[in-house]
Amino acid sequence: MPTIDEAQIGRIFREESGRSVAALIRIFGDIDLAEDAVQEAFTVALDKWPDEGLPPNPGGWITTTARNRAINRLRRESRGRELLSEVAVLSPGNDDPLIPEEVGPVQDDRLRLIFTCCHPALSTEAQVALTLRLLGGLSTEEVARSFLVAEPTMAQRLVRAKRKIKAARIPYRVPEDHELPNRLGPVLAVVYLVYNAGLNSPAEPGLCPEAIRLSRILAKLMPDELEVAGLLALLLLTESRRASRTRPDGSLVLLSEQDRRRWDRALIEEGQAIVRRCLRRNQPGAYQLQAAINAVHADASTFEETDWPQIVALYDQLLAVASTPVVALNRAIAIGEVQGPAAALALVDDLDLDNYHPFHATRADLLRRLGRHSEAEAAYERAAAMAPTDAERDFLRLGGRASR
């Protein structure tokens, strides 16, 4: 019998707990009860699995054990006995409330849960925290650390969000087709936020794979939604370069200077295959287009070989569906590679992005290439003063010195 240690059990729970929590919320209609019961199942597993070995279906074992624990607890409390009798009401069309509902298309409970967590009636901070806690299986302390918030603050945020779900009756269901356009946006935004939080905080690299895992679940459960596929492709292609975008000391490496042999080919191929599938359907959205831009970068074996006209064309399309100054800035950078820095600078100078440090970094780079060194130096200094991390600040100051 293979031995199993605490760390392995922890990993299995992290992987499986989202599904179990989601199933128990459907059965009992109570988030706290579901969370506590899955936590208790974890304690039981720590006690039993090292002796008895891993059960054949660990995910099923966790859900069953947690469900039984929840029922036992409810039987002990009078309020709980009331709740148990109400459980039947919550899952209509089913005589035994403890048998999963199988009417209509089979829906994964996790899909209902992510739409509840990312309901537009909740703040974005609450959406992110709930998603990581309930679906990602992160502890409150881990969620707090990921977003540089004190643990009691994060605990309070989670309590308040769960109270609102209960008091305002935020529903636990997948939105209908006509509601999806409004409801899918926040879900994808939360997953993208989680990924970027991991990308920009080297202390929490686990958030990147977690975001990819969530977007894989979404892509599997909503195969017809092209923007869901687009987000997955975007994350896979970005992830393929993650290892080569920082030096061992944490400083950033520009796309033009990255060692492309270190890019992860398996992730690139998977991402590009999704992009090709999306292109054939020809309903471009913001995530699909950003993925397509990244797919073009991944095709070039050197920075110079990049198909810049293709990238400019994709940015033109992106600007049409997501007309933001940040998109316009990135489009200007691509135009700089086709028509030269003067054309790019003219576009950049028209943008109202004074509080966005990449704006100043881009201007600095363009000015340097135009030989306007003292202006470049001033722009590097502006960018450095606004940079959110030490690594970026050092990087920009270095650029400022190099431009002298």
Added chain:
Amino acid sequence: MAQYLLSAHSVESEVEGALTTDEEMQAFMERVGALENEMKSSGAWIFSARLNDPDTATVVRVSDGEVLTTDGPFAESKEHLAGFYIIEAEDLDAALGWAGKVADATNHPIEVWPFADTQS
């Protein structure tokens, strides 16, 4: 089912939503009347009312066992309650659906508040 307060908020300086002519008032009453009928026929409507201007309000409070009456709304502010609906809905999404219709008919932002302890 749960009960919700849908409150319509009016902002003093905002011209949008203000009813200046008789025709506008007429059209407003028709829109609101039609919506109220829709709420009633679907079983969502419990009560609704449009309030008079805030300077017609009076505040009563008790201090040291004495009743004090003062002129004006409780909070002097640029925004005030212009009217409200009390509805019954299956869940927040259903309540938000009605709120969208109220916002459209009245041209006011609508605040959706669940009642405490009315869930069944």
